[in-house]
Amino acid sequence: MNKLLCSILLSFVSLQASAAIAVIVHPSNADNIDKKAIENIYLGKTKSFPGGEQAVPVNMDASQSIKETFDTTVVGKSSSQLKSYWSKKVFTGKGTPPKEVPNAEDMIKLISSNPNMIGYIDSSAVNDTVKVIGEF
């Protein structure tokens, strides 16, 4: 019972800490990637980082609330606007939306093992296997 209470309390704490989104890349990625570049990569407008290296964006699954926050604060569109943006591309053969992962652990695992990927997680989940290029 105590354990349960503890974990509930802990989850409140982590909820409180979840104010910021950290955009992350592989530690070897030394590129200067600003918000506009992140937006362009996530909208499929470019397939490269500003420095010219190939960029592969990874999204969080739509069930994660961080996805919606990322969409509105970083990409600048509501989730349904984005859905409509991508459905236009997918069904006309002009592009595919970023792949999705179900949680922060998977995101970190992926980003830390691929120099071309870019993703985002709750700031509190950041560890030293990934590099934070911006917090929003």
Add this chain to the structure above:
Amino acid sequence: MKKKIAIAISTLLLSSSAVAEVHISGFASVVGGKVLDGTGVEEFDLGPSFLADYPLVGVYEEEISFNPDTLFGLQFSADLMDGLSATAQVVSRGANDFSADFEWAYISYEVNDNWTFQGGKKRLPLYYYSDFFDVGYAYTWIRPPADNYTWQVFNYTGVSALYNYLVGEWTVSGQVYYGREDSDDNKLLSEFFFLESTREIWKDIGGIVVQFNREWLDIRLTHMQYTNERYIGDVQQVWDGSTERKGKFYGLSVNIDYENFLLLTELNRLSLQGSDLDTYLVTLGYRIKDFTPYVSYSDFDDGEQGEVHNTTSFGVRWDFHPSAAFKLQYDDVEDNGGPGLKVAGDSQSISFGIDLVF
């Protein structure tokens, strides 16, 4: 190249649930509607009707119907890696008694970050909404305004090259394409206009699309040419002593999506052997959270005493779910066609429905 393979492998790992890299996605619209009041066209013995979808002859009448705009689409896309993919889209429409047909079937090769070559059967990207006409979720109205989307040919088989460049703040994208379409028993011409089996051939279809996009501004320019041949029954049509006639299409579309304000416009001209068929549309919308009310006006005019009609529409889109939208729309059609050139007469109609993507 090595890097590309590495990325392809890691993306493959990402979708670990799929055995082969075949993606299935889809879209659906379930729409009902009815004509509230209409004149019909006496000389054709046509009762009150609203022609909501020209190419597929989606017609609403005074009895409520779910057939004209309801459709289901499934897309299968096989990623063959290294930039190569194969895609097929099967669409089942109420207007076609829900028979399932391959609307798209093409292979695609991504040459580099900027260019992709595609070959096969695709939608003809004539108007702004032509190539995603079936995906109601991707636009505001129940359907793109019927007065503009009137052409009997909407698919083609051929090749296209798609490009996409980021130039400073602008995205410059578009395509060039070439192909042909042989529509035997063309639905619109056979069932609605000539009431006799009509074979409509568009050959040497060649076109270009250039689109400029920057934050809230979107500008699309297009030009297309084709050569038309037609058989009504078994009789080949002759225009000015020739069995062929040339069509030239020009289109300009400017769209603004600023803050919550939405302005959609299209201006098109088809020059078909000396006569000009002009269409345009203007839509204004305003997003209030999940609701987007809109007003729209669209117009078709091929000259005095010719085919002349327009539609004024009011409606609202409600994004009630992350993957679905409810829409309600009122359409007031004015048919000012000359003798023998009315389409479906005046009408006032209501339609409502749900669009979703998955």
